[in-house]
Amino acid sequence: MTTAASVIFEHIAYAYAAGHLVVKDVCLAVQPGEIVVLVGPSGCGKSTLLRLVAGLLIPTAGRLLIDGSDMSTFAPEKRLVGWVPQSYALFEHLNVRDNVAFGLRMRRAKRELIRQRVSEMLELCRITDLANRPVTQLSGGQRQRVAIARALAVSPRVLLLDEPLAALDPQLRTAIRADLQALLRASGVTTLFVTHDQEEAMAVADRVAVLRAGQVEQFGTPQELWQTPANAFVAQFFGGATVFTAQRVGPGRVRLAPGLEAPVALSHDAQTLQIALRSQDLEILPEVAPDEAGQFVPAAMEFAGDAFKLTGELVGAGALTVLHDRPVTLGQRYAIRVKPGRTICVISQNHDTDHHSHQRG
Amino acid sequence: MLTASLAVPVLVLFALALLAPLVILLRQSILDESGSRLTLENYAAVIRSLAYRRALLNSTLIAFASTLLALVLCFPVAVYIERSNSRYRDALAVALTIPLSLPGIVIGFFVILFFGLTGVVPQVFLLFTGERQLNFAYTFGGMLLGYLYFQIPRVVLVLRGSVSGLSQDVIDVSRTLGATPWRVYLDVLLPALLPAIVSAASVSLATAFGAFGTAATLSRGFRVLPLEIAASFTESFRPERAASLSIALALLTTALLIGLGRFAERRLQPQGAPDAARGGAQA
Amino acid sequence: MTLLRRTRGGPADPIMAIGRAFTLVAVVVCLAPLPLLMVVATTVNWPLGFWAGGVTLNWLRDGWETVRPYAFFSVRLALSVLAIDLAIGLPAAWLLARHQFVGRQALTTLINLPLAIPGIAIALALILAYPTARASGLLLLIGQVVYTLPFLVATLVPALAQQALIEREAAARTLGASAIQRLWYVTLPAIRSALLAALILVFTLSMGEFNVSFFLFTPLNKTLPVELYSAYITNRVEVAAAITAIFLLFVVPAAIAIERLGGSKIGQA
Numbered sequence: 001m002t003t004a005a006s007v008i009f010e011h012i013a014y015a016y017a018a019g020h021l022v023v024k025d026v027c028l029a030v031q032p033g034e035i036v037v038l039v040g041p042s043g044c045g046k047s048t049l050l051r052l053v054a055g056l057l058i059p060t061a062g063r064l065l066i067d068g069s070d071m072s073t074f075a076p077e078k079r080l081v082g083w084v085p086q087s088y089a090l091f092e093h094l095n096v097r098d099n100v101a102f103g104l105r106m107r108r109a110k111r112e113l114i115r116q117r118v119s120e121m122l123e124l125c126r127i128t129d130l131a132n133r134p135v136t137q138l139s140g141g142q143r144q145r146v147a148i149a150r151a152l153a154v155s156p157r158v159l160l161l162d163e164p165l166a167a168l169d170p171q172l173r174t175a176i177r178a179d180l181q182a183l184l185r186a187s188g189v190t191t192l193f194v195t196h197d198q199e200e201a202m203a204v205a206d207r208v209a210v211l212r213a214g215q216v217e218q219f220g221t222p223q224e225l226w227q228t229p230a231n232a233f234v235a236q237f238f239g240g241a242t243v244f245t246a247q248r249v250g251p252g253r254v255r256l257a258p259g260l261e262a263p264v265a266l267s268h269d270a271q272t273l274q275i276a277l278r279s280q281d282l283e284i285l286p287e288v289a290p291d292e293a294g295q296f297v298p299a300a301m302e303f304a305g306d307a308f309k310l311t312g313e314l315v316g317a318g319a320l321t322v323l324h325d326r327p328v329t330l331g332q333r334y335a336i337r338v339k340p341g342r343t344i345c346v347i348s349q350n351h352d353t354d355h356h357s358h359q360r361g
Numbered sequence: 362m363l364t365a366s367l368a369v370p371v372l373v374l375f376a377l378a379l380l381a382p383l384v385i386l387l388r389q390s391i392l393d394e395s396g397s398r399l400t401l402e403n404y405a406a407v408i409r410s411l412a413y414r415r416a417l418l419n420s421t422l423i424a425f426a427s428t429l430l431a432l433v434l435c436f437p438v439a440v441y442i443e444r445s446n447s448r449y450r451d452a453l454a455v456a457l458t459i460p461l462s463l464p465g466i467v468i469g470f471f472v473i474l475f476f477g478l479t480g481v482v483p484q485v486f487l488l489f490t491g492e493r494q495l496n497f498a499y500t501f502g503g504m505l506l507g508y509l510y511f512q513i514p515r516v517v518l519v520l521r522g523s524v525s526g527l528s529q530d531v532i533d534v535s536r537t538l539g540a541t542p543w544r545v546y547l548d549v550l551l552p553a554l555l556p557a558i559v560s561a562a563s564v565s566l567a568t569a570f571g572a573f574g575t576a577a578t579l580s581r582g583f584r585v586l587p588l589e590i591a592a593s594f595t596e597s598f599r600p601e602r603a604a605s606l607s608i609a610l611a612l613l614t615t616a617l618l619i620g621l622g623r624f625a626e627r628r629l630q631p632q633g634a635p636d637a638a639r640g641g642a643q644a
Numbered sequence: 645m646t647l648l649r650r651t652r653g654g655p656a657d658p659i660m661a662i663g664r665a666f667t668l669v670a671v672v673v674c675l676a677p678l679p680l681l682m683v684v685a686t687t688v689n690w691p692l693g694f695w696a697g698g699v700t701l702n703w704l705r706d707g708w709e710t711v712r713p714y715a716f717f718s719v720r721l722a723l724s725v726l727a728i729d730l731a732i733g734l735p736a737a738w739l740l741a742r743h744q745f746v747g748r749q750a751l752t753t754l755i756n757l758p759l760a761i762p763g764i765a766i767a768l769a770l771i772l773a774y775p776t777a778r779a780s781g782l783l784l785l786i787g788q789v790v791y792t793l794p795f796l797v798a799t800l801v802p803a804l805a806q807q808a809l810i811e812r813e814a815a816a817r818t819l820g821a822s823a824i825q826r827l828w829y830v831t832l833p834a835i836r837s838a839l840l841a842a843l844i845l846v847f848t849l850s851m852g853e854f855n856v857s858f859f860l861f862t863p864l865n866k867t868l869p870v871e872l873y874s875a876y877i878t879n880r881v882e883v884a885a886a887i888t889a890i891f892l893l894f895v896v897p898a899a900i901a902i903e904r905l906g907g908s909k910i911g912q913a
Contacts, residue, residue, distance in 0.1 A: 054533070054537050055536075056533050056536070075536070075658070076533070077536050077538075077541055081537055082537065082538075083533070083537040084534075085533065087528065089528060089531040089533070091535075092553065093553060093555070094552075102535070103538035106535075106540045106544060106548075107539045151537075151538075154539065364739060364743055364745075367735035367738055368735070368736060368739050370731065370732040371732050371733065371735070371755065372754075374789070374793075375754055375755070375757075375790070378770070378786045378787075378789070378790050379758065379769075379790050381773055382766075382769035382770045382772065382774070383761075385769065385772050386765070386768060386769040389772050434669070437662050437665075437667070438663065438666050438670050440659070441663025441664050441666070441667045444660065444663075445664070453667055453671055455903045456671045456675050457667075457670060457671060457674055458903050459674050459675065459678075459899060461899065462848050462852055462895045462899035463852060463895070464869045464872075465854060466854055466869065466873050466876060467852075467869075467892075470884060470888055471677035471680075471681070473876075473881075474684060474881075474885065475676075477881075479690055479691040481680055484693055488693075509673075510674070513670055513673070513674060514674075532659065542659045543662070545659055570762070571761075571762030571763065571765075572762075572855075573763065573764050573854075573858070574854045574858075574873075577873070578873075587762060587855075590764055590765070591764060591859075594768060594859070607762075607768050610764075610765060611761045611762060611765045615757075615761060618759070618760040
């Protein structure tokens with residue numbers, strides 16, 4: 001349906017005003033048809049990257065290649081890129097059909113072609129019965145679908161989605177997310193998707209780029225980022241882990257805290273390792289006497305449906321979050337151990353990530 | 362009640378100084394020459410008169426022409442002034458409001474300075490080509506220029522209010538969908554600002570119909586309604602004729618201002634269409 | 645909401661570029677007459693060209709001698725109009741800004757009525773209604789008051805309606821301030837810039853008013869614009885230009901002051 005393009009960011013930098021770099025040095029290679037999610041905290045430059053691809057901003061340095069051609073200074077109307085901003089930006093004076101048809105009208109397509117293409121898009125996004133409704137009467141989820149239909153109608157080479165789910169009710173988000181992913185796969189278009197929600201990123205992406213302060217911290221599949229985070233930031237932001245320093249006590253084994261030892265992959269042989277602990281990695285043992293294992297003192301407890309989320313201190317190591325299926329007494333010491341059968345994730349031993357090594361697909 | 366008494370001064374003033382005189386004006390317009398019988402003869406005479414019909418046509422012509430020109434010119438101006446970050450922005454905005462403080466006669470005089478017999482432009486042509494050209498101050502063209510001059514600040518003012526509500530995202534999206542800058546103006550900005558444009562048009566038209574000073578200074582044969590009103594009052598002293606013309610003109614300007622203004626608010630999308638902008642029907 | 649972004653090094657926003665071009669044209673149109681006016685006003689013999697015959701301040705000096713009494717009359721008139729407008733309009737603005745009541749829309753429409761009716765019609769109506777009041781100049785005063793009042797009210801209402809101000813007054817009240825004290829110490833300082841803008845606005849409108857004044861003036865009560873008009877009819881273009889320049893001195897600085905005080909919000913009241 002669409003001829004998907006590759007997108008390459010080559011040492012892209014962007015500054016809003018003199019000296020203030022929002023994007024410092026970004027190198028990414030996106031394959032045709034891939035869904036790449038850009039994730040990171042606010043201010044990391046992810047929305048700016050989308051605008052650079054769309055042509056709404058011109059890079060201060062570096063090159064932007066779409067399908068191999070340098071498009072860095074091309075005006076937006078010449079790029080054939082679909083952009084869906086967070087606010088959806090529908091044309092309020094038009095109904096749904098006319099919104100979807102807008103791009104085709106701008107490119108002077110024949111009326112028959114417009115009619116046909118618009119019907120296809122309405123069908124694809126499942127909004128056919130809304131065709132004649134004014135957009136001011138639509139719900140958030142409907143507006144999102146119209147915005148995407150509008151962007152896809154011109155058969156763009158790249159689709160850019162800026163936090164498409166952020167404006168929707170949390171309850172709807174998961175369902176709509178699945179719909180959206182199916183839609184993107186069906187259309188086959190190269191997609192750059194921005195979100196600050198790591199769960200969303202993991203669910204939707206072929207590959208994920210984690211950004212911080214205008215630079216790419218790591219670029220890889222969700223599994224890669226989860227199992228082998230490049231640094232503490234990726235482990236914390238993307239995996240929700242707490243990072244600790246552990247001492248090696250034997251092949252494939254480290255000590256995290258007094259009494260708490262854990263298995264790690266054999267390949268790590270440095271004396272000191274940075275490890276990322278996730279709440280699912282550990283369990284507390286209320287029946288066991290604290291002296292015989294690691295010790296955990298919960299300071300706060302939240303009910304999370306399936307389990308209780310306990311925040312507290314791993315004695316001798318630092319703050320930690322653990323899940324337990326029953327409520328506990330705050331302030332009391334509990335024995336804690338790594339769940340049997342789990343291997344703890346180790347952060348790559350280079351603490352200053354070499355950005356290039358993680359970015360080639 | 363104390364709060365009700367706050368309105369008393371303005372109610373008294375307007376009752377005595379505006380409403381009562383208007384009623385008397387209305388009454389004068391439906392009296393016959395003897396002053397004793399009620400009749401619609403004055404209005405009938407106005408409608409029958411070729412001169413007055415011509416004046417109405419002229420007024421309509423110049424009002425619509427100057428409004429159209431002002432809208433076309435000032436639409437991009439309003440977009441720029443309201444959204445620009447340039448440090449000259451404020452100075453430019455102030456420059457555009459200069460015409461608001463000037464009476465129509467001064468504006469007419471400006472046109473004469475440029476395009477009158479001894480105007481700067483004909484003099485320059487005389488210098489270079491030996492012939493005076495563009496000496497059109499006292500024609501329709503000159504008056505049009507004068508009317509345009511006082512429309513500019515009013516139109517910019519009304520449009521600016523709505524421009525601030527435009528979403529930059531919508532403009533950006535339209536560009537990614539293939540709209541060139543001119544298409545953005547025509548297909549995105551114009552429809553979005555349509556209520557404000559109609560509102561600006563209502564102010565502009567009402568002002569143009571009621572403009573007297575500019576016409577008095579520049580008109581040599583291109584008669585507009587306010588001039589006919591003045592003539593029938595001061596020259597031929599026919600107050601009943603003047604009254605009926607005045608009532609007719611007042612109804613026209615009021616209908617334009619309030620009617621079009623309401624239309625913009627209700628039928629088109631509910632944007633914050635501003636109330637009668639500065640200057641109203643005076644120029 | 646996304647801010648307007650400024651790109652560096654690349655092509656500027658073409659939409660704003662179009663707007664800027666149109667704006668420059670409009671600004672040139674608005675400002676061009678002013679320097680020309682000064683040139684004509686200081687030329688000995690304008691029909692022969694720029695500064696033909698030399699530069700002179702005579703026109704300006706003689707012009708000032710001619711219009712001085714009318715300028716002063718206009719100023720006195722403007723100040724009287726201002727005082728009356730304030731006395732009548734401030735209470736009305738207060739009422740509209742602070743209270744909801746049945747006839748509110750009607751009252752607003754009534755106050756704005758003079759904006760919809762051509763000045764010439766207002767003048768004629770007044771003459772027919774009170775023919776004897778014309779000679780004393782009373783009609784002139786009344787006509788200008790009626791014409792300028794909507795502007796004063798429109799400028800004051802938004803300032804008085806500010807939620808922050810209302811809350812501040814309420815706080816002062818709980819602290820024991822009487823109505824007069826609240827007015828003096830809380831309200832007036834808070835609406836200072838809007839009040840100043842409104843006063844300068846009325847002053848400027850009155851100084852520059854022609855359409856109403858032209859039919860209501862008398863030889864003893866003649867305003868500067870009316871005198872300007874006779875200068876246009878009877879005088880040399882240099883004299884007319886000089887008198888116009890003098891007139892502009894009275895209104896243009898004030899107009900700039902209004903704009904700086906945020907007076908352009910009037911269109912959005």
